[in-house]
Amino acid sequence: xxxxxxxxxxxxxxxxxxxxxxxxxxxxxxxxxxxxxxxxxxxxxxxxxxxxxxxxxxxxxxxxxxxxxxxxxxxxxxxxxxxxxxxxxxxxxxxxxxxxxxxxxxxxxxxxxxxxxxxxxxxxxxxxxxxxxxxxxxxxxxxxxxxxxxxxxxxxxxxxxxxxxxxxxxxxxxxxxxxxxxxxxxxxxxxxxxxxxxxxxxxxxxxxxxxxxxxxxxxxxxxxxxxxxxxxxxxxxxxxxxxxxxxxxxxxxxxxxxxxxxxxxxxxxxxxxxxxxxxxxxxxxxxxxxxxxxxxxxxxxxxxxxxxxxxxxxxxxxxxxxxxxxxxxxxxxxxxxxxxxxxxxxxxxxxxxxxxxxxxxxxxxxxxxxxxxxxxxxxxxxxxxxxxxxxxxxxxxxxxxx
Amino acid sequence: xxxxxxxxxxxxxxxxxxxxxxxxxxxxxxxxxxxxxxxxxxxxxxxxxxxxxxxxxxxxxxxxxxxxxxxxxxxxxxxxxxxxxxxxxxxxxxxxxxxxxxxxxxxxxxxxxxxxxxxxxxxxxxxxxxxxxxxxxxxxxxxxxxxxxxxxxxxxxxxxxxxxxxxxxxxxxxxxxxxxxxxxxxxxxxxxxxxxxxxxxxxxxxxxxxxxxxxxxxxxxxxxxxxxxxxxxxxxxxxxxxxxxxxxxxxxxxxxxxxxxxxxxxxxxxxxxxxxxxxxxxxxxxxxxxx
Numbered sequence: 264x265x266x267x268x269x270x271x272x273x274x275x276x277x278x279x280x281x282x283x284x285x286x287x288x289x290x291x292x293x294x295x296x297x298x299x300x301x302x303x304x305x306x307x308x309x310x311x312x313x314x315x316x317x318x319x320x321x322x323x324x325x326x327x328x329x330x331x332x333x334x335x336x337x338x339x340x341x342x343x344x345x346x347x348x349x350x351x352x353x354x355x356x357x358x359x360x361x362x363x364x365x366x367x368x369x370x371x372x373x374x375x376x377x378x379x380x381x382x383x384x385x386x387x388x389x390x391x392x393x394x395x396x397x398x399x400x401x402x403x404x405x406x407x408x409x410x411x412x413x414x415x416x417x418x419x420x421x422x423x424x425x426x427x428x429x430x431x432x433x434x435x436x437x438x439x440x441x442x443x444x445x446x447x448x449x450x451x452x453x454x455x456x457x458x459x460x461x462x463x464x465x466x467x468x469x470x471x472x473x474x475x476x477x478x479x480x481x482x483x484x485x486x487x488x489x490x491x492x493x494x495x496x497x498x499x500x501x502x503x504x505x506x507x508x509x510x511x512x513x514x515x516x517x518x519x520x521x522x523x524x525x526x527x528x529x530x531x532x533x534x535x536x537x538x539x540x541x542x543x544x545x546x547x548x549x550x551x552x553x554x555x556x557x558x559x560x561x562x563x564x565x566x567x568x569x570x571x572x573x574x575x576x577x578x579x580x581x582x583x584x585x586x587x588x589x590x591x592x593x594x595x596x597x598x599x600x601x602x603x604x605x606x607x608x609x610x611x612x613x614x615x616x617x618x619x620x621x622x623x624x625x626x627x628x629x630x631x632x633x634x635x636x637x638x639x640x641x642x643x644x645x646x647x648x649x650x651x652x653x654x655x656x657x658x659x660x661x662x663x664x665x
Numbered sequence: 666x667x668x669x670x671x672x673x674x675x676x677x678x679x680x681x682x683x684x685x686x687x688x689x690x691x692x693x694x695x696x697x698x699x700x701x702x703x704x705x706x707x708x709x710x711x712x713x714x715x716x717x718x719x720x721x722x723x724x725x726x727x728x729x730x731x732x733x734x735x736x737x738x739x740x741x742x743x744x745x746x747x748x749x750x751x752x753x754x755x756x757x758x759x760x761x762x763x764x765x766x767x768x769x770x771x772x773x774x775x776x777x778x779x780x781x782x783x784x785x786x787x788x789x790x791x792x793x794x795x796x797x798x799x800x801x802x803x804x805x806x807x808x809x810x811x812x813x814x815x816x817x818x819x820x821x822x823x824x825x826x827x828x829x830x831x832x833x834x835x836x837x838x839x840x841x842x843x844x845x846x847x848x849x850x851x852x853x854x855x856x857x858x859x860x861x862x863x864x865x866x867x868x869x870x871x872x873x874x875x876x877x878x879x880x881x882x883x884x885x886x887x888x889x890x891x892x893x894x895x896x897x898x899x900x901x902x903x904x905x906x907x908x909x910x911x912x913x914x915x916x917x918x919x920x921x922x923x924x925x926x927x928x929x930x931x932x933x934x935x936x937x938x939x940x941x942x943x944x945x946x947x948x949x950x951x952x953x954x955x956x
Contacts, residue, residue: 459926486923486925487925487926488925488926489926489929491885493871493875493877493882494674494678494875494916496674496677496678496917497671497674497675497916497917497918497920497921497925498920498921498925500667500670500671500674500921501667501920501921501923501925503667504667517782517877520784520876520877521875521876521877524876528791528793528800528802528804529670529800530793530800545782545784548784549782549784549876549877551787
């Protein structure tokens with residue numbers, strides 16, 4: 264019933280919008296005869312990029328951060344003369360942090376606005392909802408921060424041709440952590456202590472384990488906890504007696520904070536590492552600044568990275584946004600625009616199929632959030648940043664290539 | 666040496682269960698009500714201690730006292746408002762009311778301050794001693810001694826004071842106690858006050874030891890403490906202490922041999938086994954039903 268309603272709504276929107284587009288096209292051709300105009304067609308002097316973002320609702324902070332980053336990139340590109348002389352015009356639609364709204368917005372962008380590509384949504388659920396529209400309407404969709412694997416690969420294991428993402432997927436951070444442990448920290452015997460109640464943590468743990476074992480490391484202890492636990496001492500005592508020289512703890516900050524604190528109390532002094540699930544000010548409150556020393560996390564980017572390109576971006580961003588340092592979402596939004604720009608230039612046209620192919624064949628593109636290539640599943644293979652906690656502050660440590 | 670460490674872990678966990686279990690067992694002993702809201706009194710105690718420490722800058726012991734007093738008052742209020750009028754109702758009605766009160770406190774707390782967790786500030790300086798290869802923190806020693814101290818005070822109150830005598834009399838036979846001139850209502854309120862004060866103390870100790878507190882933190886420890894009370898023999902005060910300790914050590918041992926995900930299951934397997942084979946608990950006497 265719901266599906267039927269959706270179909271009906273979709274059909275009506277589609278019909279209505281094709282009528283409007285038809286009318287517009289009529290105007291456009293008349294306009295062109297009389298010497299050029301600014302209609303939204305693909306042959307004009309503008310390149311329309313849609314932004315289907317969470318500008319209000321429960322995850323509004325993600326969507327607005329992405330929009331701020333993207334705006335800066337668009338402004339920079341337009342000031343430098345645009346793409347092949349054509350200016351980028353952003354078309355922003357607020358999807359209200361809602362998957363159904365995101366679907367409607369995607370239909371509008373594809374059929375009415377006829378954008379070259381869509382940036383967003385920020386979260387995985389809403390992105391998955393727009394991907395079907397993208398495939399039907401042949402509109403490339405680039406999610407800056409949707410990390411779920413099923414955005415680019417559907418349940419049947421088939422590639423969603425028009426779906427892309429700028430961020431790395433979750434298990435990738437497990438690989439990065441493993442490389443960091445082996446190469447930078449020279450760890451030989453590692454322990455894994457993962458949240459057994461989340462797919463995120465389980466994905467990270469298995470990716471980490473695979474890389475460690477393929478590269479001659481040894482997993483000496485593999486333990487699990489369940490979200491909402493508070494007592495980790497008995498399991499940590501067990502971990503300690505296995506004498507690891509590195510402990511990987513994928514999970515979210517609420518439990519990780521307690522694990523780090525209790526581990527240090529029990530005398531586990533080796534490096535501990537996690538991923539972006541640790542990234543919250545609450546972690547420092549829970550674990551305490553001292554216990555967090557000698558712990559590391561992987562993340563998309565750090566505003567303290569000394570790299571010239573990144574520092575230029577940080578400076579430009581601060582100038583445009585009253586001295587606020589850009590966060591990871593700002594950087595991902597910014598990168599999404601530059602990635603689409605690069606694809607349009609390489610495609611040599613704004614034809615959606617050509618842009619899609621160009622996006623899929625991206626190799627070694629230098630962006631803020633890392634040196635960027637796209638694999639056959641449309642997931643980026645790129646540099647990740649490792650941050651270290653020092654006295655409760657995140658400090659840039661290094662960049663790790665997969 | 667790993668086992669010494671695990672034993673320390675287990676006893677620390679067990680002493681918190683024991684403190685909560687005491688409140689369950691006392692209330693059950695006196696009015697045959699399983700007070701499911703008891704775990705939430707524990708949560709309230711943790712939050713009062715938290716605000717006392719971080720808001721007013723008090724130390725551990727003043728915060729502990731404030732939390733105990735506030736919880737005692739809170740426990741009596743709950744009893745007077747929700748349970749008193751059900752004294753002659755069926756036991757199932759009282760039980761369902763207890764579940765309702767529990768949910769009311771939990772979600773009332775979320776309504777007032779939101780569901781986000783809070784991190785307990787460090788109030789006890791924490792030194793670590795090495796004892797036969799086990800790391801024992803001064804914090805866990807302090808927690809253990811505070812718990813044992815509170816249990817001793819409780820034993821003193823129950824056995825050596827007038828109110829304790831009244832509590833034992835009411836628990837034995839409320840009708841007869843009334844005829845002997847004991848104010849049954851006040852005695853029941855006193856029982857709630859003492860039980861809730863212990864739960865409040867457990868809340869503060871939990872906060873200091875485990876750092877994270879949130880409005881739903883009382884649910885699992887509350888149920889575990891219930892298991893501990895049944896294990897020791899519900900209604901029997903030394904039984905609750907032993908039950909709590911045994912449960913803490915068993916859970917720790919289950920994790921220590923590598924079944925950390927089965928830890929909660931172990932607690933409930935114990936509950937089922939005890940209900941099948943020895944429903945009156947470790948310390949319970951097999952009393953025959955009087956016809």
